[in-house]
Amino acid sequence: MMSTMDQQAQEIAASAPVVLSVIINNYNYEQFVSKAIESLLQQDPARIEIIVVDDCSTDRSRDVIRDFQAKNPGRIKTVFQPVNSGQGAGFNAGFAASNGQLVMFLDADDFMLPGASNLIGSRRETGVTVYHYRMHYTDATNAVGEGCFPPLNEKLANGDASSALRETGRYKGTITSGLVFDRSILERILPMDPEAFRYGGDGYLCAVAPLYGPVRSFESAICAYRLHSRQHTSRREEKARLARWRISHDQERYKALRDHATRLGLFVAADLGARDEQHLFERVVSVLFEPSAHTIPGETLEDAVGAIRKLSWQTQSGPRRLVTWVWWTTFLISPRPARYALMGLRLDPATRPQRLKNLARFLRKRLRFSMP
Numbered sequence: 001m002m003s004t005m006d007q008q009a010q011e012i013a014a015s016a017p018v019v020l021s022v023i024i025n026n027y028n029y030e031q032f033v034s035k036a037i038e039s040l041l042q043q044d045p046a047r048i049e050i051i052v053v054d055d056c057s058t059d060r061s062r063d064v065i066r067d068f069q070a071k072n073p074g075r076i077k078t079v080f081q082p083v084n085s086g087q088g089a090g091f092n093a094g095f096a097a098s099n100g101q102l103v104m105f106l107d108a109d110d111f112m113l114p115g116a117s118n119l120i121g122s123r124r125e126t127g128v129t130v131y132h133y134r135m136h137y138t139d140a141t142n143a144v145g146e147g148c149f150p151p152l153n154e155k156l157a158n159g160d161a162s163s164a165l166r167e168t169g170r171y172k173g174t175i176t177s178g179l180v181f182d183r184s185i186l187e188r189i190l191p192m193d194p195e196a197f198r199y200g201g202d203g204y205l206c207a208v209a210p211l212y213g214p215v216r217s218f219e220s221a222i223c224a225y226r227l228h229s230r231q232h233t234s235r236r237e238e239k240a241r242l243a244r245w246r247i248s249h250d251q252e253r254y255k256a257l258r259d260h261a262t263r264l265g266l267f268v269a270a271d272l273g274a275r276d277e278q279h280l281f282e283r284v285v286s287v288l289f290e291p292s293a294h295t296i297p298g299e300t301l302e303d304a305v306g307a308i309r310k311l312s313w314q315t316q317s318g319p320r321r322l323v324t325w326v327w328w329t330t331f332l333i334s335p336r337p338a339r340y341a342l343m344g345l346r347l348d349p350a351t352r353p354q355r356l357k358n359l360a361r362f363l364r365k366r367l368r369f370s371m372p
Contacts, residue, residue: 021100086198
């Protein structure tokens, strides 16, 4: 029979707020990190733990962080890396300094929306590994728009994401500032390899955490996701370089996925790269814009497009399958300059002419699917 003291302890535990540890991972974002920190200081102090990791910035970031820490005693923990070590090492260091039942890694150029920590804490469920939230777009002025990332017409994973991961190497989720993790799962999968995930630490977390339990997704936005000049480029070589990095990053994700699946005794498809549509797309971008530096031996543009067109035909259905097939066929038979133009529109939707945007909106509404 439970003692009175045990009952009181359980009641206290049940009434205590769920603490969310938010880890800002900063490198040379002095113009944005102040807004990120301010947004956390405006949350309920009883529900949030603020940790700022600086990865040996060369700008005034550390001065900005120290100033906030001095003006808000006891509210902000800092981790100043002695050498530049990358995002994965920053995640490792920030988590080691944290105590919350839930953990979130906030990009230093994004910021949390008012009341988000209370919302996140209220939705914690026993056994859930990862929570996915939407983010509203913002810009250099910190204005928050109505648009969402991921867009609302994209259905995010709910429940079992392990099967999709092990069959295709990917599932429908989100990126760093829209992710929340249960501490118990991070204790099992961190630290990550800091060299393999010097960039894209969220890719590692999302490749392995769902193997250990279900995920949850919500339509609510918890953060503002900043769009700025660092994220876009018009140079073909830079687009190819970024695609090559993503191909390499995928290989590291697949490796980590296989490692953890083996520990759990779970089956993983042998040809993850061939089943991962986003991975195949990056291969098209790489071989299109800089074929001499493409990292898949012997692969031509025709090979890469053929692979993604075949996969789309096998995995899609109805009008979307037909439109996707027509798009890739048109792309393949077009002359080189037209291919560059088509891929540029695909990579940067903001550059699409208004008439094309209107057509895409019409097709989404009438046919109820998203355009390629």
